[in-house]
């Protein structure tokens with residue numbers, strides 16, 4: 001079919017608009033071939049159902065001659081999975097392969113036999129050890145045999161991108177004459193460039209007799225990271241079927257990723273005025289299903305489905321997204337199945353995101369001074385902690401949000417050598433005036449509390465001291481509680497900091513402030529001691 005035709009007729013799809021691109025998913029065949037990604041029958045059936053529900057046009061279910069398990073998988077998927085064409089792979093020169101494919105596909109509503117053979121000089125000489133004329137003969141015999149079993153026949157020129165152009169044209173012509181209705185040109189080893197792939201399809205459509213009667217297909221691998229780019233270029237050259245896998249899994253560096261191709265066509269429809277049948281809001285769910293089944297998660301920065309794909313940490317980006325998401329998002333997260341963008345609070349975050357996070361956590365009306373103090377502490381914490389969780393922010397904001405701040409913690413320095421008394425230098429402000437003290441003690445917390453007594457004399461008794469982690473991980477903040485008892489009154493103070501000693505001092509200062517407030521309520525002149 002030519003790219004400028006108004007429509008084309010396909011044995012399995014009937015009449016299709018010229019701008020419709022057929023999505024051929026090979027997650028269960030090429031994807032499953034790659035080391036560590038094998039799936040059992042139940043898993044393949046679940047994936048096949050998910051792919052059909054996603055709107056994939058063709059599901060390549062396996063290579064039936066490879067094993068009884070592969071045969072059974074193709075056969076069961078053919079029996080149970082509705083809504084998509086079910087496809088099976090076979091070698092062009094393998095009569096048993098093609099017969100096995102036909103038998104395995106028998107229950108399918110719509111079936112495709114996909115046969116292939118290498119056509120590049122390297123593959124013919126060293127792998128097949130066949131002369132080109134023999135390969136041409138097998139192309140003819142293989143496609144005839146497949147066409148006797150189904151009208152929907154695909155033929156692939158394995159290593160097609162490294163095949164001599166004249167010979168490739170001869171092979172494609174032979175395949176079409178023998179009954180192939182889809183011609184697939186794989187960049188089997190991921191060697192091609194976008195320019196190569198566009199030129200190959202343009203050449204074939206211009207030179208091969210009968211080219212306008214078939215659908216051209218691209219199958220690109222990602223060894224140079226060009227799988228998706230080469231696929232788009234193939235479409236520009238006239239391909240109207242693309243072969244791809246979920247999460248880009250496949251041999252070696254994988255295949256072109258389905259989610260990336262589909263969203264590239266959708267997002268850059270200005271340059272690629274093509275449609276697919278994919279329900280894009282289902283992309284993340286299918287991606288995660290595959291990751292769960294194979295126990296291989298995608299990398300965080302994986303396009304479309306990686307956990308960072310719609311996550312923003314840097315303050316300038318967060319500020320931009322809060323003002324207008326389109327400043328840093330070229331598609332909506334919801335369009336691919338995320339519920340929302342994520343503003344990740346970390347050392348690169350700014351005030352705009354911090355304020356937005358506080359609102360989300362229920363701190364709507366913090367005054368600017370306290371917010372700035374809390375933000376400063378947040379940034380210090382973020383410099384020390386790999387991930388700052390909401391609980392961390394709640395803990396440190398609660399510290400800053402307290403009304404009673406006659407005494408405020410400023411800084412602490414600690415010298416602690418095992419077997420020797422710990423030494424602490426402590427700086428506070430008391431009603432805005434600086435207060436400094438140093439002290440020693442049996443351990444850093446004891447020394448810190450002794451320094452507190454020296455900086456702000458008081459008689460209260462330490463009734464309780466406890467420490468808990470705010471979140472998981474060794475870099476978690478310590479949440480501490482200090483209970484003071486004075487004249488029968490008990491007060492509890494809380495503190496939080498990644499440094500346990502600082503957290504303890506904050507909790508003690510919080511308790512002291514509460515005591516001072518209690519005194520003020522019972523004897524106003526008793527604020528100072």
Ligand SMILES: CC(=O)SCCNC(=O)CCNC(=O)[C@H](O)C(C)(C)COP(=O)(O)OP(=O)(O)OC[C@H]1O[C@@H](n2cnc3c(N)ncnc32)[C@H](O)[C@@H]1OP(=O)(O)O
Pocket residue numbers: 030033063065066067090091092093094116117118127128129138158188251
């Ligand atoms: C690019 C791709 O992803 S192609 C698909 C790759 N997938 C697989 O290989 C699926 C799993 N493979 C298998 O189970 C096996 O390789 C089988 C069942 C296909 C063949 O097994 P075996 O008969 O043991 O052959 P083996 O795997 O050792 O070698 C492959 C043979 O097929 C031949 N061959 C490869 N492609 C073709 C072809 N398109 N047409 C005819 N013969 C071919 C090779 O020349 C080799 O023949 P040789 O043994 O005479 O040298």
Ligand SMILES: CC(C)C(=O)C(=O)O
Pocket residue numbers: 030116156157158159184186187188189219221
């Ligand atoms: C069999 C063909 C389509 C293939 O997987 C490849 O060449 O990469």
